[in-house]
Amino acid sequence: MYTKRMEGVVIAAITPMNEDGSVDYQGVADFAEYLVQAGVNCLYPNGTNGESLILTREEREKIAEIFVKVSNGRVPVFIQCGAMTTAEAASHAQHAVKIGADGIGVMTPAFFTMDDEGLFQYFSAVIAPLPEDFPVYIYNIPGCTGNDVSPALLARLLKAFPNIKGIKFSKPDLMRLEDYMLKADRRPDLLIGCDSLFVPCLTIGGVGEVSGPGALFYERFTRLYKQFKEGDLAGAMTTQQQIVVTDRALEGIPGIPALKTLLKLRGVIKCDACRAPLRPLRDDEVEKLTAVWNGYCEEEKIHV
Secondary structure (H helix, E strand, O other), X not given: OOOOOOOEEEEEOOOOEOOXXXXXXXXXXXXXXXHHHHOOOEEEOOOOOOOHHHOOHHHHHHHHHHHHHHHOOOOOEEEEOOOOOHHHHHHHHHHHHHHOOOEEEEEOOOOOOOOHHHHHHHHHHHHOOOOOOOOEEEEXXXXXXXXXXXXXXXXXXXXXXXXXXXXXXXXXOHHHHHHHHHHOOOOOEEEEOOHHHHHHHHHOOOOEEEEOHHHOOHHXXXXXXXXXXXXXXXXXXXXXXXXXXHHHXXXXXXXXXXXXXXXXXXXXXXXXXXXXXXXXXOHHHHHXXXXXXXXXXXXXXXXX
């Protein structure tokens, strides 16, 4: 029986790479262990921050296997399985079941514009072959994929597949989260993919946030969630404001390269390379990130 859920501080994991853009599998294992030790609530590899759509099927499968093996039940692992083709997405989903993952996320297809019926058929083809109780979360990031999961579509999917537990929505739109709740016959787990809206999401009934920067700044993210769960809303709001300030300081720098550079500064990964077409950062961008990291260390009293 599958009982784990995506909730709390869910880390959208990066994929450590070597200088030539190949996957650093030992780095993947080390990064997974680092996240377990950080005390986050759930690991989510092979998503946007993991550069999944520019990884091969074999690379994604091996990364998924490493995360499940390293976690070893200590922290839930949900594998993001969305891909450019329905066949590959379905393959990743079935592989996640095979390796003992706690569940999956499924992103919409990208680039090709699809209506609700097309998206329903896509998700159905991926989910239908899975065990009836295997947890699934829909992953909606319309700003990147060009396809949007409407409240009506989510309601239809929830009715058709009881093992769909909820949705991760990567857009700063709290009204859409409310509409997801209002339209559905049963209450879905709602997770926001926007660091600045962690507390607002929890306040309207959401269950957590999926964050890339949460891997680096985990002290703040885990503190915020603990404060909220313990009823310390004022404390959670103070921590939220700290997260917002840091978030704004990172504006204008490519997200995934920035996150890898910061993780290298923290000593978590050895190399900050991304796979092309993602570009290396300029010296001035690295200098800005270094200042952000040094400021964070000073505020949080971190010695690296």
